Amino acid sequence: MPIVTTQSVVLQVHRYSDTSKILRLLTRTHGPLSVIARGALRPKSRLSGLLEPFAEGNATLYLKRNRDLHALSDFELIRERQALGLDLVRFGGASVLCELVLRIAPREPDELLYDTLVSGLDHLLQTSAEQAAGVSAARIWQLVSFLGFAPSVDGCIECGRAPDPDQPARFDLEAGGLRCARCAAGGRALSPGDVADLRALVGGDTTVRPTATQLALLTDFIRYHASEGYHIRSLDFLPTPAR
Numbered sequence: 366m367p368i369v370t371t372q373s374v375v376l377q378v379h380r381y382s383d384t385s386k387i388l389r390l391l392t393r394t395h396g397p398l399s400v401i402a403r404g405a406l407r408p409k410s411r412l413s414g415l416l417e418p419f420a421e422g423n424a425t426l427y428l429k430r431n432r433d434l435h436a437l438s439d440f441e442l443i444r445e446r447q448a449l450g451l452d453l454v455r456f457g458g459a460s461v462l463c464e465l466v467l468r469i470a471p472r473e474p475d476e477l478l479y480d481t482l483v484s485g486l487d488h489l490l491q492t493s494a495e496q497a498a499g500v501s502a503a504r505i506w507q508l509v510s511f512l513g514f515a516p517s518v519d520g521c522i523e524c525g526r527a528p529d530p531d532q533p534a535r536f537d538l539e540a541g542g543l544r545c546a547r548c549a550a551g552g553r554a555l556s557p558g559d560v561a562d563l564r565a566l567v568g569g570d571t572t573v574r575p576t577a578t579q580l581a582l583l584t585d586f587i588r589y590h591a592s593e594g595y596h597i598r599s600l601d602f603l604p605t606p607a608r
């Protein structure tokens with residue numbers, strides 16, 4: 366039973382019995398893992414209060430071969446990130462990031478994935494309330510793209526032409542990208558401003574204030590392409606911004 370210590374982010378927490386917790390972690394060196402933290406709910410446990418969603422720490426794990434549930438023996442806190450829970454927009458964004466990793470990330474270790482998740486959570490933690498929705502949307506698009514589901518927004522999926530900044534376009538959900546005005550046939554109608562905002566958010570520009578249209582594009586896209594049949598529950602918590 367090898368013992369390893371690895372940087373880990375808590376993706377999800379479940380109570381197990383009166384005293385223990387079962388956690389889903391993303392670890393830097395061993396990919397996503399399920400672990401049991403025995404006794405973590407006892408008030409005097411050194412793990413008490415540490416194992417909350419979005420927290421990051423150096424986790425000491427007993428890895429059991431050919432088993433899906435490993436044992437957590439220690440968690441040296443690096444960053445708690447509990448403040449993400451104080452604001453609905455930040456909480457929604459952070460929850461979607463973690464749930465996407467939980468549901469669709471490959472089981473192999475991927476340090477870049479780890480860094481993408483952590484930098485997204487930290488960005489949400491540090492941003493102003495006004496920019497939290499933009500940071501959420503841009504970071505979710507970034508993660509979705511990293512996981513292999515990038516939308517096609519730099520050229521029309523039919524003719525390849527770059528979007529004309531003066532023309533409306535359509536977003537063809539099934540094909541996963543923009544259609545120019547000439548090739549438009551079905552899909553959600555987008556104003557020139559919608560197209561510009563979508564391209565900016567997908568490109569990582571967190572200064573955009575996403576409209577209800579942008580959030581609908583994002584959630585529809587994930588539901589259609591990137592959830593592999595799972596219902597990504599936290600998408601329901603991505604709030605529609607006031608306009």
Ligand SMILES: [Zn+2]
Pocket residue numbers: 521522523524525526544545546547548549
């Ligand atoms: Zn076209």
